[in-house]
Amino acid sequence: MEFGPFLLLALMEGMVMSAVLALTAVGLSLVFGVMRVVNVAHGEFFMLGAVAAWFVTQAVPGHPALGFAAALLLAPLFVGAVAALADGLILKRLNYDPEATIVATIGLSYIFQQAALSFYGPDARPVLAPFDLRLQLPWFGYSGYKIAVVIAAALILIGIWLFMTRSRAGLVMRATQADRDTARAFGINVDRVFATVFALGAAMAAMGAVLIVPIQQAHYLMGHDPLLLSFIVVIIGGLGSLRGTLVAALLIGLSDGVISVFFSPTLAKILATLFVALVLVFRPQGLFGGQR
Amino acid sequence: MLEISDLSGGYGAVEVLRGVTLTARGGEVTCVMGRNGAGKTTMLRAIMGQVRASAGTIRLKGTELQSLPAHEVPRHGIGYVPQGRRLFSDLTVAENITIGLMTRNHGAATRDKVLDLFPRLRERLDQRAGTLSGGEQQMLAIARALCLEPAVLLLDEPTEGLQPSMIAAIRDTVMLLKTTGVATILVEQRVDAVLSMADQVAFLQNGILAETCAAAALTPASPQFQTYVGV
Ligand SMILES: Nc1ncnc2c1ncn2[C@@H]1O[C@H](COP(=O)(O)OP(=O)(O)OP(=O)(O)O)[C@@H](O)[C@H]1O
Ligand SMILES: [Mg+2]
Numbered sequence: 001m002e003f004g005p006f007l008l009l010a011l012m013e014g015m016v017m018s019a020v021l022a023l024t025a026v027g028l029s030l031v032f033g034v035m036r037v038v039n040v041a042h043g044e045f046f047m048l049g050a051v052a053a054w055f056v057t058q059a060v061p062g063h064p065a066l067g068f069a070a071a072l073l074l075a076p077l078f079v080g081a082v083a084a085l086a087d088g089l090i091l092k093r094l095n096y097d098p099e100a101t102i103v104a105t106i107g108l109s110y111i112f113q114q115a116a117l118s119f120y121g122p123d124a125r126p127v128l129a130p131f132d133l134r135l136q137l138p139w140f141g142y143s144g145y146k147i148a149v150v151i152a153a154a155l156i157l158i159g160i161w162l163f164m165t166r167s168r169a170g171l172v173m174r175a176t177q178a179d180r181d182t183a184r185a186f187g188i189n190v191d192r193v194f195a196t197v198f199a200l201g202a203a204m205a206a207m208g209a210v211l212i213v214p215i216q217q218a219h220y221l222m223g224h225d226p227l228l229l230s231f232i233v234v235i236i237g238g239l240g241s242l243r244g245t246l247v248a249a250l251l252i253g254l255s256d257g258v259i260s261v262f263f264s265p266t267l268a269k270i271l272a273t274l275f276v277a278l279v280l281v282f283r284p285q286g287l288f289g290g291q292r
Numbered sequence: 293m294l295e296i297s298d299l300s301g302g303y304g305a306v307e308v309l310r311g312v313t314l315t316a317r318g319g320e321v322t323c324v325m326g327r328n329g330a331g332k333t334t335m336l337r338a339i340m341g342q343v344r345a346s347a348g349t350i351r352l353k354g355t356e357l358q359s360l361p362a363h364e365v366p367r368h369g370i371g372y373v374p375q376g377r378r379l380f381s382d383l384t385v386a387e388n389i390t391i392g393l394m395t396r397n398h399g400a401a402t403r404d405k406v407l408d409l410f411p412r413l414r415e416r417l418d419q420r421a422g423t424l425s426g427g428e429q430q431m432l433a434i435a436r437a438l439c440l441e442p443a444v445l446l447l448d449e450p451t452e453g454l455q456p457s458m459i460a461a462i463r464d465t466v467m468l469l470k471t472t473g474v475a476t477i478l479v480e481q482r483v484d485a486v487l488s489m490a491d492q493v494a495f496l497q498n499g500i501l502a503e504t505c506a507a508a509a510l511t512p513a514s515p516q517f518q519t520y521v522g523v
Contacts, residue, residue, distance in 0.1 A: 168390075168394065171383070171387055171390060171391065172391075172394075174380070174382065174383060174387075175380045175383060175387075175391050177382070178379075178380040178381060178382050178383060179378055179379075179380060179381075181342055181362075181374075181378070182374060182378040182379075182380070183363075183380075183391075184340075184341070184342065184362040184363045185340050185342070185362070185365075185366055185372045185374070186366055186391050186392060186394070186395045186436070186440075187363050187364075187366045187367050187394065187395035187396070188363055188391075189361075189363045190363065
């Protein structure tokens with residue numbers, strides 16, 4: 001293949017990566033922004049989403065699209081419910097203390113991993129794509145499903161953005177993010193906001209996982225990469241800044257795609273980590289974060 | 293209207309307030325004075341449920357507030373203007389107002405009434421609250437609290453750092469609310485401002501309510517100011 005088409009292919013792969021990463025990282029960023037909780041279990045919520053998607057598609061007979069649609073709805077709901085439970089049982093009791101919650105979510109991540117190992121097993125298992133369409137470009141064929149992933153992620157992100165900026169629930173979340181004590185003084189039930197935000201953040205990771213699982217397979221250890229990359233993206237974008245998170249997801253996803261295709265996936269991860277180190281040294285508030 | 297009796301409370305094991313008893317009546321301004329660290333802010337936060345009462349009661353029209361979760365206190369009609377304003381600074385002026393309105397499900401009528409009091413806010417509805425001038429921020433903090441149509445209004449040093457014309461505007465607002473029957477508790481450090489607004493003055497000293505007297509009985513030369521505030 002010539003360089004031009006090869007680059008195009010790399011960029012398309014990068015877009016798929018960006019799309020799923022954006023969903024996952026926005027969830028992490030939302031949780032950190034509103035709750036000031038660094039959720040180390042975020043990658044495991046991603047993994048649980050993928051595993052739940054496998055169970056749902058197994059249970060739904062008929063055309064793969066049916067099972068997949070059910071998974072896209074049910075897996076995030078299930079993961080969101082697990083997260084809300086974890087919030088009420090653990091984080092709330094720690095008073096959302098920033099350090100204690102880091103330790104607690106590390107513990108949670110092991111619990112989720114071991115639970116998945118027990119109930120799902122050590123194997124990687126595929127989930128069928130909802131449709132099988134190949135787009136024939138002049139230079140190469142490309143999976144129509146991957147393009148659908150990008151579109152779906154973009155639609156979900158637009159939905160989240162509208163929810164945060166236009167809805168009353170979104171306004172309440174942003175007010176809580178700005179000042180939780182004062183939010184209480186205006187009748188906002190901060191505990192309920194936190195449970196909702198934690199569930200929503202986890203559900204976003206699960207949505208990303210459901211979208212990717214027809215490409216990547218579900219495995220009980222699959223949460224590591226999304227966690228690392230989400231942290232990278234959230235730090236580069238500026239902690240708690242949704243716009244920054246989106247831009248950074250695009251940046252990291254595209255460069256990861258290009259570097260993986262032309263060189264190696266390992267080099268891509270090394271460079272991303274190096275980039276984060278540079279950001280932390282020279283611009284700790286992130287490329288797009290305001291002064292806090 | 294708001295009756296605080298024998299209230300104690302503080303942060304963790306540290307008791308800041310010790311046996312505070314104070315009644316704020318409707319249509320009256322109760323000023324609270326005391327040195328830095330005397331516990332004035334802590335008292336208002338205790339009323340709002342943000343500081344737990346370890347003993348004593350806070351009653352509003354027969355409802356006991358001290359055992360309610362913090363987010364339910366304002367729904368009984370208590371508007372709070374915290375020290376340092378504490379606006380939702382990333383939100384716009386309009387959104388800050390909306391949060392105030394949502395507290396007790398008030399609508400456009402209340403919003404119009406409040407914005408009529410503060411025309412400068414009406415011109416800046418889409419501006420981020422954090423970018424307002426200090427005086428405008430204080431107006432917004434008061435406007436946000438008035439969106440509850442409160443029966444009790446708590447103001448914590450609203451004139452701090454403001455120029456005289458702005459202080460006069462705040463005094464006018466407080467006096468106007470007084471005529472509508474609101475019970476106001478105002479933490480204020482300036483003697484002249486206190487004497488021009490207060491019906492009753494309470495002096496806090498190390499978390500103890502040392503003395504409460506009618507404002508009419510005080511003059512700028514009264515010894516209480518020297519004793520409890522140090523001016
Ligand atoms: N969050 C907190 N945790 C622990 N102690 C606190 C906290 N907030 C206030 N205090 C302590 O409680 C005491 C009373 O503080 P408070 O803010 O109520 O004083 P104040 O009368 O409002 O003072 P100022 O005039 O400076 O506003 C002080 O000794 C202060 O250090
Ligand atoms: Mg104070």
